[in-house]
Amino acid sequence: MATATAKREQHWQRTRNLMITHLAIWFIFAFVVHWFAPQLNKISFLHFPVGFYMAAQGSLAVFVIQLFIFAKQQDKIDREAGVAEED
Amino acid sequence: MPLFKKGSSFIENLPKIYILYTGGFLLFFALLAFLETRGMGADTIGILFVSFTVVIYAFIGWLSRTMQVDAYYVAGREVPPVFNGMATAADWMSGASFVAMAGGIYLGGHAYLAFVVGWTGGYVLVATLMAPYLRKFGCYTVPDFIGTRYGGNATRLLAVLVLVIASFTYVTAQINATGTIASRTLGVPFEVGVWIGLVSILLCAMLGGMRAVTWTQVAQYIVLIIAYLIPVFWMSAKQGFGVFPHFEYGSAIQRILELETLHQVGILKPTGDIAAQFPGLKALTVLHATPGESAIAAWRFVTLAACMMLGTASLPHILMRYFTTPTVRAARTSVAWSLFFIFLLYFTAPALATFTKLQLLDPNLATSIIGRSIDEVMALTWIQKWSAIGMVAIKDFNGDGLLQINEFFLRGDIVVLATPEMAGLPYVISGLVAAGGMAAAMSTADGLLLAIANALSHDLYYKIIDPKAETRKRLIVARVMLLFIGALGSLVASLKLTGILGAVAWAFCFAMSGLFFPLVLGVWWKRANRAGAIAGMAVGLGVGSWYLYMVKWGGMVPWWGMDDLRFGIVGATASLIAMVAVTLMTEAPDKETQDMVDEVRIPRGKTILGSSH
Numbered sequence: 001m002a003t004a005t006a007k008r009e010q011h012w013q014r015t016r017n018l019m020i021t022h023l024a025i026w027f028i029f030a031f032v033v034h035w036f037a038p039q040l041n042k043i044s045f046l047h048f049p050v051g052f053y054m055a056a057q058g059s060l061a062v063f064v065i066q067l068f069i070f071a072k073q074q075d076k077i078d079r080e081a082g083v084a085e086e087d
Numbered sequence: 088m089p090l091f092k093k094g095s096s097f098i099e100n101l102p103k104i105y106i107l108y109t110g111g112f113l114l115f116f117a118l119l120a121f122l123e124t125r126g127m128g129a130d131t132i133g134i135l136f137v138s139f140t141v142v143i144y145a146f147i148g149w150l151s152r153t154m155q156v157d158a159y160y161v162a163g164r165e166v167p168p169v170f171n172g173m174a175t176a177a178d179w180m181s182g183a184s185f186v187a188m189a190g191g192i193y194l195g196g197h198a199y200l201a202f203v204v205g206w207t208g209g210y211v212l213v214a215t216l217m218a219p220y221l222r223k224f225g226c227y228t229v230p231d232f233i234g235t236r237y238g239g240n241a242t243r244l245l246a247v248l249v250l251v252i253a254s255f256t257y258v259t260a261q262i263n264a265t266g267t268i269a270s271r272t273l274g275v276p277f278e279v280g281v282w283i284g285l286v287s288i289l290l291c292a293m294l295g296g297m298r299a300v301t302w303t304q305v306a307q308y309i310v311l312i313i314a315y316l317i318p319v320f321w322m323s324a325k326q327g328f329g330v331f332p333h334f335e336y337g338s339a340i341q342r343i344l345e346l347e348t349l350h351q352v353g354i355l356k357p358t359g360d361i362a363a364q365f366p367g368l369k370a371l372t373v374l375h376a377t378p379g380e381s382a383i384a385a386w387r388f389v390t391l392a393a394c395m396m397l398g399t400a401s402l403p404h405i406l407m408r409y410f411t412t413p414t415v416r417a418a419r420t421s422v423a424w425s426l427f428f429i430f431l432l433y434f435t436a437p438a439l440a441t442f443t444k445l446q447l448l449d450p451n452l453a454t455s456i457i458g459r460s461i462d463e464v465m466a467l468t469w470i471q472k473w474s475a476i477g478m479v480a481i482k483d484f485n486g487d488g489l490l491q492i493n494e495f496f497l498r499g500d501i502v503v504l505a506t507p508e509m510a511g512l513p514y515v516i517s518g519l520v521a522a523g524g525m526a527a528a529m530s531t532a533d534g535l536l537l538a539i540a541n542a543l544s545h546d547l548y549y550k551i552i553d554p555k556a557e558t559r560k561r562l563i564v565a566r567v568m569l570l571f572i573g574a575l576g577s578l579v580a581s582l583k584l585t586g587i588l589g590a591v592a593w594a595f596c597f598a599m600s601g602l603f604f605p606l607v608l609g610v611w612w613k614r615a616n617r618a619g620a621i622a623g624m625a626v627g628l629g630v631g632s633w634y635l636y637m638v639k640w641g642g643m644v645p646w647w648g649m650d651d652l653r654f655g656i657v658g659a660t661a662s663l664i665a666m667v668a669v670t671l672m673t674e675a676p677d678k679e680t681q682d683m684v685d686e687v688r689i690p691r692g693k694t695i696l697g698s699s700h
Binding site: 008011012015018019022023026029030031034035036037038041044045046047048049051052053055056057059060061063064066067068070071074075078081082083084085086 | 197200201203204205207208210211212214215216219333334335336337338340341344375376377378379380385388389392393396414415416419420422423426427430433434437438685688689690691
């Protein structure tokens with residue numbers, strides 16, 4: 001039983017770390033980047049001012065990709081800990 | 088060969104069904120486009136478009152009728168992730184997203200993009216913090232989770248209260264939008280249009296609850312995304328930006344930056360009381376891609392985005408969509424698909440706003456109006472048509488006979504509604520846009536009405552008032568609630584009180600003030616207990632509402648520039664402090680509750696609440 005509990009605890013720890021990692025990425029693209037929009041606008045990407053680009057497309061695309069990766073990573077964690085649902 | 092194999096289930100046939108449906112819709116579009124060239128009138132096209140699509144939704148709603156509890160509340164938990172993603176996207180994108188977002192960007196520039204970032208970034212919170220765990224819990228409604236996790240009727244009741252306040256603020260605006268579209272295309276008074284809109288909405292939801300709403304929302308998503316993208320692709324191809332403009336409009340932005348200097352955008356301002364003269368109209372006074380340099384501008388951007396994100400993760404009509412997936416894993420991928428389908432519209436809106444602006448401002452383009460003589464502009468058909476119903480206005484302040492940037496007023500909605508006409512596209516496009524707007528408003532209204540009615544019938548009636556009620560009675564009560572809330576919403580909408588009820592942003596702020604931390608901590612903090620949750624919801628809702636009242640009507644100076652659209656920051660902060668403090672001052676929850684939280688954290692195994700409860 002002790003190992004089962006330890007395994008569960010490890011599973012939750014990895015789940016929590018994954019959540020923190022993704023929220024850190026989210027924080028950067030949700031807030032930090034836009035805080036510096038005036039400075040980023042001086043750079044250009046595909047002719048876009050970068051500050052504008054990030055708010056109109058860049059951050060959004062990051063969120064979408066991030067969520068597909070998150071789903072995959074969390075599933076891997078669940079499987080390795082033996083707590084994933086049966087297929 | 089039969090199209091559908093004998094014995095294969097409805098779920099297996101879903102891709103075929105919806106591909107057929109999409110093909111049918113495109114065919115219908117082509118047919119109307121053809122009939123237009125044969126002289127069919129604009130009015131008839133509009134009526135056919137809107138009524139044809141609404142009849143289809145109602146038909147799907149009728150096919151999905153049910154008398155089973157889990158089918159009614161959670162669509163039998165058999166919705167595949169991709170389809171649930173489409174349904175969530177339709178549920179999410181309201182009439183306002185569809186009609187007003189591009190116009191908001193046109194008028195508000197970079198600052199308005201805080202909505203775009205907020206309404207997408209919120210899904211990261213939904214996926215990482217909430218959706219999979221609520222799915223594992225097996226609840227029917229959001230208050231169902233709060234009530235079971237923390238125990239006691241008081242928690243359940245408070246959660247129902249927050250849900251009703253947040254969702255009702257939102258649903259009135261949606262019924263209002265369906266009424267506006269119905270009245271404009273069918274040519275009936277607004278008050279009648281509102282009730283026609285309500286009947287259409289209820290036809291989708293009444294008989295089949297969540298199951299019916301799910302399958303109509305998928306159908307509505309397909310219509311709304313086609314209706315949003317086709318005009319943009321067509322227009323962009325016609326104006327020479329390529330068929331897929333999203334990656335190429337950078338040069339259009341560069342051009343706008345030059346034109347802003349030429350036309351003195353932000354320097355020329357309208358004079359006099361514009362709000363009284365042209366209600367709801369605005370002149371362009373904000374730069375397109377240039378954010379304010381001050382720290383307060385950056386602060387306002389991030390606080391607005393934060394409110395929209397935390398609000399997204401607390402709005403019950405969105406969270407409950409993830410109760411319908413077959414597994415916890417499917418709930419996670421479903422959030423990713425939802426955001427992808429939402430992204431398709433949201434990353435098109437800034438492109439549309441940019442093109443429209445360029446068309447109006449660039450003297451090298453035939454469509455431009457700024458800088459031309461006012462007589463010439465007044466002779467344009469689309470200006471005449473939209474100024475007749477008060478959506479566009481022109482006033483020559485300096486009397487030079489030329490149209491300056493500060494002399495042209497428009498309503499934000501016009502950017503989506505009139506751009507096809509500005510670019511000289513056929514009327515069938517405008518009919519398509521009307522059908523898309525109707526789909527967007529109806530699908531959101533359906534989700535919201537169902538969220539409210541389900542909370543009242545399941546949590547208030549069944550769990551608190553009459554726990555012995557039999558299935559039949561429960562489902563009848565659920566439908567009576569739906570009818571009642573819908574009628575109440577329409578009544579408020581037909582009285583045109585929505586201006587008083589306030590902005591859509593308020594719904595997000597209410598939801599995050601009351602529900603965000605009780606939901607998150609319910610999963611992520613085992614120590615969180617009943618007293619803490621009660622304090623979190625009551626203090627959050629109370630402080631948030633107080634701040635809203637004081638800033639909006641009480642004459643209080645907003646703290647650090649946080650106006651009424653951002654009151655959720657104050658409410659949610661108060662909620663977090665109250666919840667943590669009260670939890671730590673009272674006893675830890677019992678072993679049974681702690682075990683329940685442990686169980687929620689792993690995907691495998693039975694749901695906490697039975698499949699039928």
